[in-house]
Amino acid sequence: xxxxxxxxxxxxxxxxxxxxxxxxxxxxxxxxxxxxxxxxxxxxxxxxxxxxxxxxxxxxxxxxxxxxxxxxxxxxxxxxxxxxxxxxxxxxxxxxxxxxxxxxxxxxxxxxxxxxxxxxxxxxxxxxxxxxxxxxxxxxxxxxxxxxxxxxxxxxxxxxxxxxxxxxxxxxxxxxxxxxxxxxxxxxxxxxxxxxxxxxxxxxxxxxxxxxxxxxxxxxxxxxxxxxxxxxxxxxxxxxxxxxxxxxxxxxxxxxxxxxxxxxxxxxxxxxxxxxxxxxxxxxxxxxxxxxxxxxxxxxxxxxxxxxxxxxxxxxxxxxxxxxxxxxxxxxxxxxxxxxxxxxxxxxxxxxxxxxxxxxxxxxxxxxxxxxxxxxxxxxxxxxxxxxxxxxxxxxxxxxxxxxxxxxxxxxxxxxxxxxxxxxxxxx
RNA sequence: GCCCCGGUAGUGUAGUGGCCUAUCAUACGGGCCUGUCGAGCCCGUGACUCGGGUCCAAAUCCCGGCCGGGGCGCCA
Numbered sequence: 001x002x003x004x005x006x007x008x009x010x011x012x013x014x015x016x017x018x019x020x021x022x023x024x025x026x027x028x029x030x031x032x033x034x035x036x037x038x039x040x041x042x043x044x045x046x047x048x049x050x051x052x053x054x055x056x057x058x059x060x061x062x063x064x065x066x067x068x069x070x071x072x073x074x075x076x077x078x079x080x081x082x083x084x085x086x087x088x089x090x091x092x093x094x095x096x097x098x099x100x101x102x103x104x105x106x107x108x109x110x111x112x113x114x115x116x117x118x119x120x121x122x123x124x125x126x127x128x129x130x131x132x133x134x135x136x137x138x139x140x141x142x143x144x145x146x147x148x149x150x151x152x153x154x155x156x157x158x159x160x161x162x163x164x165x166x167x168x169x170x171x172x173x174x175x176x177x178x179x180x181x182x183x184x185x186x187x188x189x190x191x192x193x194x195x196x197x198x199x200x201x202x203x204x205x206x207x208x209x210x211x212x213x214x215x216x217x218x219x220x221x222x223x224x225x226x227x228x229x230x231x232x233x234x235x236x237x238x239x240x241x242x243x244x245x246x247x248x249x250x251x252x253x254x255x256x257x258x259x260x261x262x263x264x265x266x267x268x269x270x271x272x273x274x275x276x277x278x279x280x281x282x283x284x285x286x287x288x289x290x291x292x293x294x295x296x297x298x299x300x301x302x303x304x305x306x307x308x309x310x311x312x313x314x315x316x317x318x319x320x321x322x323x324x325x326x327x328x329x330x331x332x333x334x335x336x337x338x339x340x341x342x343x344x345x346x347x348x349x350x351x352x353x354x355x356x357x358x359x360x361x362x363x364x365x366x367x368x369x370x371x372x373x374x375x376x377x378x379x380x381x382x383x384x385x386x387x388x389x390x391x392x393x394x395x396x397x398x399x400x401x402x403x404x405x406x407x408x409x410x411x412x413x414x415x416x417x418x419x420x421x422x423x424x425x426x427x428x
Numbered sequence: 429g430c431c432c433c434g435g436u437a438g439u440g441u442a443g444u445g446g447c448c449u450a451u452c453a454u455a456c457g458g459g460c461c462u463g464u465c466g467a468g469c470c471c472g473u474g475a476c477u478c479g480g481g482u483c484c485a486a487a488u489c490c491c492g493g494c495c496g497g498g499g500c501g502c503c504a
Contacts, residue, residue: 025465032462045465064455079463100438100456108466109440109454114496170502186504212502213429223504301500344504351504399504413504424496 002069006041008084011074017086019044019070020094022125024106028060035059035091037070040130045085046070047078054090065097065105065122113414120419120428132416135253136404140205142252143226143245150241152201152228157190159183159207163378172211172221183209186397188329189382191229192358195393196385203228205400215423217412218350220401222421229395235331235341235357238394239317242345242353243275246315246398250407268407271314279320280339283308296338297322302349309348319343328368331357331394345398347406355396362386 002018003011011017021039033056035046050056062068072088103111103119105126116123124130148154160174161184171182187204194202208225228245230237250270278286284294287304294304308318320339323332331341342356359365362383366376376383404416414420419428 027464027467029464029467030461032464034464034467036465047463049462079465081465102438104439104455106466107439107454111439112496115439208504210503214500214502215498216500217498219503225504299502354504397504402504 004041048088063099067094138253139249143249146248147203152203155202157187170211193385195231196390200231224400226398231391275315277317305349328372353398357394
């Protein structure tokens, strides 16, 4: 039975070992060869000698990244730096790799992000790259567990839809037989319908599509959105769930550190206590004191968000955004309706999450649609759910790749996406 | 949608009109070497994104295409 590299530590001196993996590097001397074999758990040195290894002469011809099956004996009586190696009895080629490689796995030269993405299958063989996605998996697992334990139902809503979720343009059009359809930019409307349906608490992890022609290190045209919606709840309840959900995800990630010699997760701080909150108006005052000019009703520029973010060491909320800046379904703040019961979760200049208490009164909702220049008739499938008993509710949507980006301190969101869809890329 | 920048061996780079028969590293091929582990040493192969233009002369300047990176706007 083949074992993994990480399982070698449990094996004794001289034990027979069968290992499968990729040939990461090979050093040939005249009468001895050293092969470094890599699998998904790590690397190990294989030593081949003429009097020990079958077909010794053919070994020097094996190309890097060829898939091998190695049979031999473990030894710790070695000068190898790792203190452990396999003395090979046979080295079998399962599938040869072409040479030269379009992208080096361990070469001491860099590669452009473009080269890396075009050859993503090779790029992902680098343990530090694979680690990004192992990290994402653990983070998401922790969040899922938290929402499940908090009574949320995981749901899956349609991605091919008839109406623009938030009324804006910038949707991808889809020819749906005889009809015109779109790729959904957010599960927002469907989450709310499910609140009317009485599921009470729902969450969804799924793709969201934006046909915006941005070209930045923090935008994708297809990203993974974690969304929740809660019945009989307001924006404060939603913020609490967000804060605890993020903390649970990071806690799970740190305690289930993906296998690696030096996981960056070891350095990740689990946020403590409540995330600080600052209102939109307080942000304006803060910016004015730093010499910035901001008009009420304008969004902050990336430069301004950097200034605000520099005041916080970790996650923080910006609350009470102007109603004019938020989507039509956002509940205005009672008694101060120019602002809303809304919030963004921020980390430095990055917006991670956008959320709010939602409008639940169908008359107000129609009015808000109209005031945003939208036609309520286009939203009748949605408005109907509000006319027969819709609870007050709140929720949010979180960009998973952005959360991974800030947790691992990556420079480009494409790094946190296996196969990114950006302004120009639709392959691989 | 507006704006800026870039494209040189498999990979990453140097090179701003003649000194380019194009630099260096890495990778790749060959040679020496029973213990390498960023192996070392020697030899070798390998590139100016495409099309047009200017000029005695273009990797280098101009125009266009294609491809890419980034800023703004918008957003997760």
